Amino acid sequence: MIKVIARSVIKENHLTDALSLYKLLVAETVKEQGCISYELFQELDDPNNLTLVEEWDDMDALKRHTQTSHFVTLVEKLAAYEKELPVLIYKKLF
């Protein structure tokens, strides 16, 4: 299993637009083979700070995810509304 933590900062006045795209992204992604979980979180101190917390069977499943049409299309649209921070990929220790 691998864990992915992907943070983004939504630009002022675009939270509603971004959330509607994220909602589609989550709905499509959880159907993917190899996706264990894929959840969107919002920071309590700043609602424009969002974080995807993802679990995938392995790196192959994650790579396939980034090649799906829903990922490519929605992430391209999201780029207009957000600044993405580096995507961090982890293994579980304990």
Add this chain to the structure above:
Amino acid sequence: MIKVIARSVIKENHLTDALSLYKLLVAETVKEQGCISYELFQELDDPNNLTLVEEWDDMDALKRHTQTSHFVTLVEKLAAYEKELPVLIYKKLF
């Protein structure tokens, strides 16, 4: 439910020391009332980058956690081995 993501960067040559403390911290914390999950992850690109991903029933449970003797003692010891990044607290959107 609230989600907590707490990153830290372990100082050079102190990973083994830090991991033994984190192992104790995880083992004690998962026994706490109000703790849904508490897991330690290691970044694939840099093993000295660690991240705790936590789920708590509510803010009261998280606050009680930070007042437990295992948290206070182990976090104080960990401070010698790591640089903590800001702890981020989230709610789940979808």
